[in-house]
Amino acid sequence: MKLEFEMDTYKSEIKPTWCPGCGDFAVLRALQTAIHALQLEPWNVVIVSGIGCSSNLPHFLSTYGFHAIHGRALPVAEGAKLANPELHVIVTGGDGDGYGIGVGHFIHAMRRNIDITYLVMNNQIYGLTTGQASPTSEKGMKTKSTPIAGVIENPVDPISLALASGATYVARGFSGDVKGMSELVKNGITHHGFSLIDCMSPCVTYNKVNTYDFFRERVYDLAKEGHDPSDMKAAFAKAIEWPFVQRDRIPLGLFYRTEDVPTYEDLEPALKKGPPVHQPLGVTLPGRASINSVGSMMSYARICRSRGGVRAGLSAEDHTHHNRVHRRVCVRRRISGLPCPDVPGGVSTVVHRVRACRGGSAGDCTPLSSEAVRTGARACASHRAATQISRHPSRVRTNLRL
Ligand SMILES: Cc1ncc(C[n+]2csc(CCOP(=O)(O)OP(=O)(O)O)c2C)c(N)n1
Ligand code: SF4
Numbered sequence: 449m450k451l452e453f454e455m456d457t458y459k460s461e462i463k464p465t466w467c468p469g470c471g472d473f474a475v476l477r478a479l480q481t482a483i484h485a486l487q488l489e490p491w492n493v494v495i496v497s498g499i500g501c502s503s504n505l506p507h508f509l510s511t512y513g514f515h516a517i518h519g520r521a522l523p524v525a526e527g528a529k530l531a532n533p534e535l536h537v538i539v540t541g542g543d544g545d546g547y548g549i550g551v552g553h554f555i556h557a558m559r560r561n562i563d564i565t566y567l568v569m570n571n572q573i574y575g576l577t578t579g580q581a582s583p584t585s586e587k588g589m590k591t592k593s594t595p596i597a598g599v600i601e602n603p604v605d606p607i608s609l610a611l612a613s614g615a616t617y618v619a620r621g622f623s624g625d626v627k628g629m630s631e632l633v634k635n636g637i638t639h640h641g642f643s644l645i646d647c648m649s650p651c652v653t654y655n656k657v658n659t660y661d662f663f664r665e666r667v668y669d670l671a672k673e674g675h676d677p678s679d680m681k682a683a684f685a686k687a688i689e690w691p692f693v694q695r696d697r698i699p700l701g702l703f704y705r706t707e708d709v710p711t712y713e714d715l716e717p718a719l720k721k722g723p724p725v726h727q728p729l730g731v732t733l734p735g736r737a738s739i740n741s742v743g744s745m746m747s748y749a750r751i752c753r754s755r756g757g758v759r760a761g762l763s764a765e766d767h768t769h770h771n772r773v774h775r776r777v778c779v780r781r782r783i784s785g786l787p788c789p790d791v792p793g794g795v796s797t798v799v800h801r802v803r804a805c806r807g808g809s810a811g812d813c814t815p816l817s818s819e820a821v822r823t824g825a826r827a828c829a830s831h832r833a834a835t836q837i838s839r840h841p842s843r844v845r846t847n848l849r850l
Contacts, residue, residue: 455484460510471623471660472502472569478621478647479538479567479628480509480662485634486560493536496525498550500661501576502569502649507698519550522557525564532725533563533713542569544582547604551583558613560712565636565643568816569604571651572658586691586731589657607687607703610644611680617643618704622667623650625700626658626663631703648698663698666690670701686717 458480466472483493493511497503499518505512512535516524521539529537546554546568557564574580575590580593588598595816610618619640621629627649636643651659676682683704690698713719721727 453484453487454491456482458490458511460508460596462507462708464508465504467653467654471571472505473568474623474626474629475567475649476505476508476648478626478633482637483632487638488536490718492534493538494528495538495540496521496528497539498541500545501697503539519545519553521545522550523555525804526557526562527625529562529564532723533619533696533719534723537564539564539645541567541568542575543568543572543584546604548583554612557608558615558850561614561616561641561709562712563641567633567645567647569647569649572656573655575649575651575654586657603691605687606644606646608684611683611687611704615644616706616709619645619702620647620660620700621647622700625649628700635692639705640707641709660707666698667700668697668698670699670703677705680704794830
């Protein structure tokens with residue numbers, strides 16, 4: 449039986465905390481409308497974000513979500529997509545997040561043409577940190593970080609950058625036109641390949657230059673002017689119109705789309721046998737059930753720990769997996785410099801703590817120091833997302849704020 453989802457199914461119980469009038473409300477609405485129109489199953493949608501006002505978006509929809517760290521939403525999303533290419537992976541974030549600190553990931557995700565939809569809420573400012581210049585701030589604009597002469601650098605143009613980097617669906621929306629934006633998002637989600645929707649989303653609190661009125665006076669619809677989105681040269685010509693050539697006309701709509709380029713998932717040999725989350729790992733632990741999925745690989749580390757960290761009795765192959773999991777957790781510990789709270793000197797204490805977080809409630813972390821709780825909670829959140837994405841149809845929320 450095919451289920452029918454109401455619009456409200458996708459809404460979460462958490463209400464946005466954005467300033468009244470923030471452009472991000474329109475982007476949220478456009479995304480919700482798009483996934484409703486496509487009738488996507490909420491448990492097959494993962495929304496990943498970085499850090500910023502805009503990056504709070506995954507909390508407000510009732511799908512899977514992962515609130516990652518500043519500029520690192522795309523690598524997390526790529527990991528989720530490669531672990532399970534059957535998921536619809538959508539990334540949301542700000543211009544600072546995606547075109548500033550995360551710009552390297554942005555370029556590489558596009559050249560891979562990985563099948564992810566990326567919505568950038570471009571307000572041309574850092575909103576969350578109260579109004580510093582961002583990579584898309586207009587030249588000359590005075591901001592908290594450029595109070596004297598204004599911005600002296602040229603802005604990044606995400607549309608040209610996306611075209612040059614290999615994105616196969618490149619569009620620009622505007623929060624003053626939710627209907628148009630939701631069409632762009634819907635088509636971006638159904639597109640087979642990397643899609644960028646650069647959403648001009650005014651920050652009503654800190655950007656007094658690029659306001660709704662600024663855009664309303666300048667935007668025009670590419671489709672109405674006969675632009676052919678299959679023509680890459682024409683797309684480049686339209687892309688450079690704003691902000692490079694002039695400031696009076698801003699094209700909106702679809703600049704470029706091609707379905708002729710294979711995605712990373714199409715070409716990656718490891719995916720030929722199907723989604724890795726469904727693949728057996730081929731590891732059997734003596735006296736235990738076999739390790740037959742990525743999810744149970746995570747439990748595998750717990751098994752190692754519950755065996756007192758004693759690795760004797762494990763096969764060489766078991767060791768490899770054991771070491772892989774341990775190393776990852778150990779690195780976290782080394783970075784944080786955490787003392788092990790209950791087993792002196794035992795690296796695997798942290799492993800143990802992470803397992804505790806994963807298996808139970810946040811209360812499991814309380815015996816740790818506040819730094820440990822932070823680290824524990826982070827590991828816990830990533831871990832939950834990794835396992836729940838593959839296994840459980842329940843929502844993932846993290847309480848981390850960086
Ligand atoms: C590695 C790192 N550097 C800096 C910050 C501080 N920081 C948090 S949000 C933010 C900028 C947010 O701007 P943007 O991504 O444009 O999102 P907006 O708040 O405007 O939606 C910065 C610099 C951080 N959290 N992590
Ligand atoms: S500060 Fe700006 S970007 Fe952040 S919620 Fe307020 S209006 Fe939106």
